[in-house]
Amino acid sequence: MANRKKGASSFHQTRAPLFFLAPNLLIFFIFIIIPAVSGLRMSFYEWSILGGHSFTGISNYQALIGDAMFWKTLGNTLRFVLFVVPLLTASALCIALLVSAEDSSNGLFRGFYYLPTMLSFVIVGITWRWILGDEIGVLNYIIKQTGGESVQWLTLPAMATTSLIFISVWAQTGFYMVMFVGGLQAIPESLFDAASIDGASKWQTFTKIKLPMIRPTMLVVVVLATINSFKAFELIFVLTKGGPGTATKFLVQSIYQVAFEEDRMGYASSMAVILMLVIGVLTMLQFKLNKEYSNE
Amino acid sequence: MNKIMQSTIKIILVLLFFFPILWIALSSLKLQSELFTFPLSLLPENPTLENYRSAFKTGNFLLYFKNTTIVAVVSTTITILINTMSGYALSKYIFKGRDTIFFIMIATLMIPLQVILVPIFILEKNLGMLNTLMGIIIPPAATPTGIFLARQYMMTIPNSLIEAARIDGGSEWFIFQRIILPLSKPIIATLAIFSFMWRWNDFLWPFIVIAKQKKYTLQLALANFVGQYDVDWSKLLSMTVISIIPLVIVFLMFQKYFIKGMTSGGVKF
Numbered sequence: 001m002a003n004r005k006k007g008a009s010s011f012h013q014t015r016a017p018l019f020f021l022a023p024n025l026l027i028f029f030i031f032i033i034i035p036a037v038s039g040l041r042m043s044f045y046e047w048s049i050l051g052g053h054s055f056t057g058i059s060n061y062q063a064l065i066g067d068a069m070f071w072k073t074l075g076n077t078l079r080f081v082l083f084v085v086p087l088l089t090a091s092a093l094c095i096a097l098l099v100s101a102e103d104s105s106n107g108l109f110r111g112f113y114y115l116p117t118m119l120s121f122v123i124v125g126i127t128w129r130w131i132l133g134d135e136i137g138v139l140n141y142i143i144k145q146t147g148g149e150s151v152q153w154l155t156l157p158a159m160a161t162t163s164l165i166f167i168s169v170w171a172q173t174g175f176y177m178v179m180f181v182g183g184l185q186a187i188p189e190s191l192f193d194a195a196s197i198d199g200a201s202k203w204q205t206f207t208k209i210k211l212p213m214i215r216p217t218m219l220v221v222v223v224l225a226t227i228n229s230f231k232a233f234e235l236i237f238v239l240t241k242g243g244p245g246t247a248t249k250f251l252v253q254s255i256y257q258v259a260f261e262e263d264r265m266g267y268a269s270s271m272a273v274i275l276m277l278v279i280g281v282l283t284m285l286q287f288k289l290n291k292e293y294s295n296e
Numbered sequence: 297m298n299k300i301m302q303s304t305i306k307i308i309l310v311l312l313f314f315f316p317i318l319w320i321a322l323s324s325l326k327l328q329s330e331l332f333t334f335p336l337s338l339l340p341e342n343p344t345l346e347n348y349r350s351a352f353k354t355g356n357f358l359l360y361f362k363n364t365t366i367v368a369v370v371s372t373t374i375t376i377l378i379n380t381m382s383g384y385a386l387s388k389y390i391f392k393g394r395d396t397i398f399f400i401m402i403a404t405l406m407i408p409l410q411v412i413l414v415p416i417f418i419l420e421k422n423l424g425m426l427n428t429l430m431g432i433i434i435p436p437a438a439t440p441t442g443i444f445l446a447r448q449y450m451m452t453i454p455n456s457l458i459e460a461a462r463i464d465g466g467s468e469w470f471i472f473q474r475i476i477l478p479l480s481k482p483i484i485a486t487l488a489i490f491s492f493m494w495r496w497n498d499f500l501w502p503f504i505v506i507a508k509q510k511k512y513t514l515q516l517a518l519a520n521f522v523g524q525y526d527v528d529w530s531k532l533l534s535m536t537v538i539s540i541i542p543l544v545i546v547f548l549m550f551q552k553y554f555i556k557g558m559t560s561g562g563v564k565f
Contacts, residue, residue, distance in 0.1 A: 013390075014391045016385070016389065016468040017385035017389035017391050017394070018385075018391075019468075020381040020382060020384055020385035020468075020472070021381070021382050021385045021386075021397065023377075023378040023381065023438070024378045024379065024381070024382040024401070024438045024443065025382075025397070025401075027434065027435065027437060028400075028401060028438055030435075031416070031419070031434075031435035031438075032404045032407055033404075034415075034419065035412040035415035035416050035419055036407050036411075036412055036415070038418070038419070039411070039412050039414060042414065042415060049418070095309065098302060098305065098306060105306075109306050109309070109310065112309075112310045112313055112314050113310075113313050115313060115314060115317060116313055116317070118493060118540075118543050118544075119543075120498075120499060120539075121497070121499065122497075122499050122515045122518050122519045122522075123497075123515075123518065123536055123539065123540065125519075125522070126320075126522050126532065126533075126536050127316050127317065127319075127320050127536070128316065129522065130319070130323065130529065130533065131316055131319065136331075136529070138319060138336060141334070141336050170312070170313070173313075227406070227408065230410070231408050231409075233410060233499075233500060234499040234500065234515075237499075237519060238519055238522055238523070241523070252410045255410075255411075255413065255414070256413065259413070259414045259417075260417075265414050265418070269414050269415070272411040272412065272413075272414060273411075276407070276411045279406065279408075280406060283406065
């Protein structure tokens with residue numbers, strides 16, 4: 001009873017909120033924090049799921065330096081991220097600008113552009129394999145009908161990476177578009193009125209009002225797109241399996257293979273730690289850059 | 297840019313984003329013989345559901361469908377419950393360490409499954425969760441995004457409602473269940489769509505945890521199917537379409553709330 005009275009006068013409580021938080025915290029602790037810590041620990045061990053483990057210090061990390069496959073897949077991953085993030089951000093923003101106004105048809109258009117986002121990467125992969133297939137694909141069929149030569153979209157090393165980048169952008173644009181639309185719609189109407197009174201051109205309105213006003217959204221989009229691009233796995237698994245050769249093999253696939261096909265769990269963990277570090281450093285860099293810009 | 301050009305671009309974009317999906321759907325209505333005959337036609341000459349019939353008869357397809365439904369429904373229910381609970385605690389109480397807890401929860405976004413898949417596998421093995429649906433239901437149910445959305449939304453609920461209920465002697469749980477939850481319908485719907493979509497489409501969790509065919513989810517089965525050297529496209533296409541349908545239904549069911557939930561602080565970071 002005393003407890004209730006205290007609650008009635010203020011929101012200062014400890015027991016109730018902790019009770020409400022408990023299930024979530026428990027799951028986070030068991031399935032994220034503990035694995036993250038034990039992953040870090042494993043990276044200093046030689047660890048086999050069958051044959052036990054032994055402490056080896058930093059030798060896993062030393063081995064990484066000379067591991068050509070590690071550098072190759074890290075390079076593939078970085079190149080992929082470097083292309084996907086700007087393309088994705090730009091396409092989502094351009095499309096958002098096109099359909100952000102609330103008129104009779106834009107809602108419908110947004111719905112269409114959002115559709116691919118609802119598909120799983122496995123299904124996106126299946127869809128594009130069906131369209132880009134060497135022999136059976138409808139795209140090559142159209143190209144041949146119009147007198148061109150069929151293209152090995154997924155089986156030629158250079159082409160496969162390009163296709164993957166395009167498909168990743170295709171599959172995710174809708175999601176980031178929605179975020180940009182939210183940001184654009186939140187800009188106060190009065191700013192546009194003022195700009196038009198001052199005789200600002202469309203381009204000026206874009207660079208001087210819209211862009212600065214949606215910078216917070218932009219930051220979130222870039223950060224999320226970067227993290228998500230580093231995680232790419234399913235799409236590649238379904239579309240190219242990392243091939244042809246190792247042309248589209250990414251770090252996550254490497255980690256998986258080293259861990260579960262070669263049973264070198266410790267070594268795989270050291271690769272995961274590096275991936276984690278790369279993601280973390282890049283994210284912090286993005287936040288820092290954003291801060292510097294806004295201080296100008 | 298004038299209006300006509302804008303509309304043209306918008307329509308070309310519809311083709312770009314929608315045609316691939318439409319092409320899959322239309323192809324799935326073609327018989328195997330028509331699927332690979334040239335010239336290709338957009339519309340099936342003799343539309344048939346034969347592929348769907350054979351998809352459902354294939355091995356364990358119905359079982360995979362059932363597994364996926366169980367995973368998506370149970371996990372979404374848990375997600376909604378525990379994420380709204382957290383959102384409530386973080387938005388309507390003042391207590392020591394609140395901001396730290398919130399920060400840690402959001403920071404877990406930075407540790408994707410991709411970088412902890414090795415220890416996760418070992419952990420689930422030790423907990424006896426490998427090859428169980430529980431192993432892919434429980435761990436991903438706690439989502440930082442869901443907590444964030446719930447918290448942002450609940451901050452807009454007036455404190456006076458809660459105070460009034462406290463004065464009337466309502467317990468904390470009663471207030472959460474009878475006042476907060478009903479007022480949070482839009483964000484619950486948003487969370488329901490997202491969570492159902494995530495779990496229905498999930499590949500990596502099942503890929504790590506599930507090895508036994510009997511526990512396969514649709515995504516796992518589809519990925520396996522397309523990984524074979526000789527892909528049976530007519531069957532695969534219809535399976536693909538079937539596995540999209542539940543998503544569309546859920547989306548349409550909650551769509552009107554979804555728009556509200558997304559715009560009310562959901563996307564404003």
